[in-house]
Amino acid sequence: MSIVGVSGFAGSELARLVAEHASLSLVGVVADRWKGSKLGEHVRVPASVAKLSVAPMSEAVNVARQGEVALLATPAEVSARLAPELLAHGVRVVDLSGAFRLEDPAAYPRWYGFDHPAPELLAEAHYGLPEVASASTRAGGARDARLVANPGCYATAAILALAPLVEAGAIDPGSMYVDGKSGVSGAGRKVEERLLFMEVDENLSAYRVGNHQHTPEIEQALSRAGRVRASVTFVPHLLPVRRGLLVTAFARLSGKVPHAEVEALFRRAYAPADLVEVRAPEDVTLAQVAYTPYARLGVRADAERGSVVVTSALDNLLKGAASQALQNLCAMIGAPPLSSH
Ligand SMILES: NC(=O)C1=CN([C@@H]2O[C@H](COP(=O)(O)OP(=O)(O)OC[C@H]3O[C@@H](n4cnc5c(N)ncnc54)[C@H](OP(=O)(O)O)[C@@H]3O)[C@@H](O)[C@H]2O)C=CC1
Numbered sequence: 001m002s003i004v005g006v007s008g009f010a011g012s013e014l015a016r017l018v019a020e021h022a023s024l025s026l027v028g029v030v031a032d033r034w035k036g037s038k039l040g041e042h043v044r045v046p047a048s049v050a051k052l053s054v055a056p057m058s059e060a061v062n063v064a065r066q067g068e069v070a071l072l073a074t075p076a077e078v079s080a081r082l083a084p085e086l087l088a089h090g091v092r093v094v095d096l097s098g099a100f101r102l103e104d105p106a107a108y109p110r111w112y113g114f115d116h117p118a119p120e121l122l123a124e125a126h127y128g129l130p131e132v133a134s135a136s137t138r139a140g141g142a143r144d145a146r147l148v149a150n151p152g153c154y155a156t157a158a159i160l161a162l163a164p165l166v167e168a169g170a171i172d173p174g175s176m177y178v179d180g181k182s183g184v185s186g187a188g189r190k191v192e193e194r195l196l197f198m199e200v201d202e203n204l205s206a207y208r209v210g211n212h213q214h215t216p217e218i219e220q221a222l223s224r225a226g227r228v229r230a231s232v233t234f235v236p237h238l239l240p241v242r243r244g245l246l247v248t249a250f251a252r253l254s255g256k257v258p259h260a261e262v263e264a265l266f267r268r269a270y271a272p273a274d275l276v277e278v279r280a281p282e283d284v285t286l287a288q289v290a291y292t293p294y295a296r297l298g299v300r301a302d303a304e305r306g307s308v309v310v311t312s313a314l315d316n317l318l319k320g321a322a323s324q325a326l327q328n329l330c331a332m333i334g335a336p337p338l339s340s341h
C-alpha cells in the first residue's frame with residue numbers, strides 16, 4: 001500500500017492504521033511538506049515502517065506503482081487528477097476526498113469549485129459506506145472495485161442516522177434536517193482565519209450554510225437507499241474540540257412504521273455491523289467515539305408530534321475518514337477487517 005498526502009491529519013492516521021495492521025504492508029508515503037525525511041520523525045509508527053522515506057508529490061505515481069492500492073488523503077482537486085493516472089498504471093485507489101463521491105459531473109463546479117477532469121470514473125467508483133450497502137450502486141461492493149470513494153465525515157454520520165428510516169419508508173424523504181457539529185481537525189492542517197484558536201476557542205458557529213459539499217452526497221446516498229428523491233437541509237458547525245463530530249437529524253414520520261417500532265429498525269439494520277452501536281440518544285457523545293473507529297447512534301420517535309430525532313457521533317478522522325478507508329481497503333483486497341478494539 002502507499003499513502004499520498006501522509007502529512008495531513010487523515011494521512012497520518014492512515015499511516016498508523018496501515019502500519020499496525022498485520023496483513024497490510026506500507027511500501028511508500030508521499031507529501032511535499034515532509035519530503036526527504038523519515039515517516040517515524042512525524043508519526044508514531046512501528047519500527048518496520050518508521051524508516052520509510054517520504055517522497056515528494058512529483059514522485060506520487062512512481063511511489064504508488066510499488067503497491068497494489070494507493071490511499072489518497074489529498075484535496076479533492078488533487079485526487080481527481082491523480083486517481084485516473086494511478087488506475088491507468090493498474091494501481092487500485094481508495095480516495096478519502098470528495099473527488100469521486102458524486103455521480104453527476106455537473107455537481108462538481110457547484111459543490112467543489114472545479115470541472116471534473118475524469119467524469120467517466122464517477123459511474124464506476126464505489127461509494128464505500130460498508131454498513132449501508134444500498135448507498136452505492138455497485139452490486140459487488142468494494143470487493144474487486146478499482147476505485148473506492150470514501151465518504152465524507154458528516155455524510156457518514158448523517159447517512160448512518162437516516163438510511164434505516166428511508167429504507168423502511170418510515171419518514172418523509174422530502175424534508176429531512178441535519179444539524180452537524182465537528183471538531184477542528186475536520187478542516188485539515190491548512191491555515192485559515194476561521195480556524196485560529198482565538199476564533200474557535202469558547203465559541204460555536206455555523207459555516208457554509210446552504211452551501212456545504214456534503215449536502216448532495218447525503219442526498220445521493222439516501223435517494224439510492226430509499227429509491228426515492230431525498231431532500232436534506234444540512235447545517236454544519238465548528239466546535240472548539242480537536243476530534244469528533246455529532247449530527248442530530250430530524251424528520252417527519254410517514255406513519256408507515258409504528259413509532260414504537262422505529263428503534264427496532266436501527267437495531268436490525270446495524271446488528272451485523274461491528275462498528276456501529278445503537279444506544280439511547282443521550283448516550284451518543286463525542287467522548288464515547290473520539291479516537292475510536294466506532295459510530296454511535298441513538299433514535300427516538302415522538303408519536304405526539306409525528307417526528308423522529310436521531311443522534312449520530314463518530315471520530316471525523318477515523319470512522320469519518322481513515323478507519324473507514326481501512327474498512328474499504330480490507331474489503332477490496334480480502335484482508336481481515338480492521339480490529340474493533
Ligand atoms: N479532516 C477530516 O476530518 C476529513 C478529511 N477528509 C478528506 O481527506 C483529505 C485529506 O484531509 P486532511 O488530512 O484533513 O487534509 P490536510 O490539509 O490535513 O492534508 C492534506 C494533504 O494533502 C497534501 N496535498 C497535496 N497536494 C496538495 C495541494 N495542492 N494543496 C493542499 N494539500 C495538498 C498535503 O501535503 P503537504 O501539506 O505536505 O503539501 C497533505 O498531506 C481531504 O480531501 C479531505 O477533504 C475526509 C473526511 C474527514
Ligand SMILES: CC(=O)N[C@@H](CCC(=O)OP(=O)(O)O)C(=O)O
Pocket residue numbers: 076096097098152153154182183184185186187188213214236238
Ligand atoms: C470542520 C470542517 O471544516 N470540516 C470539513 C469536513 C471535511 C470533509 O469530510 O471533507 P471532504 O468532503 O472535503 O472530504 C468541512 O466541513 O468541509
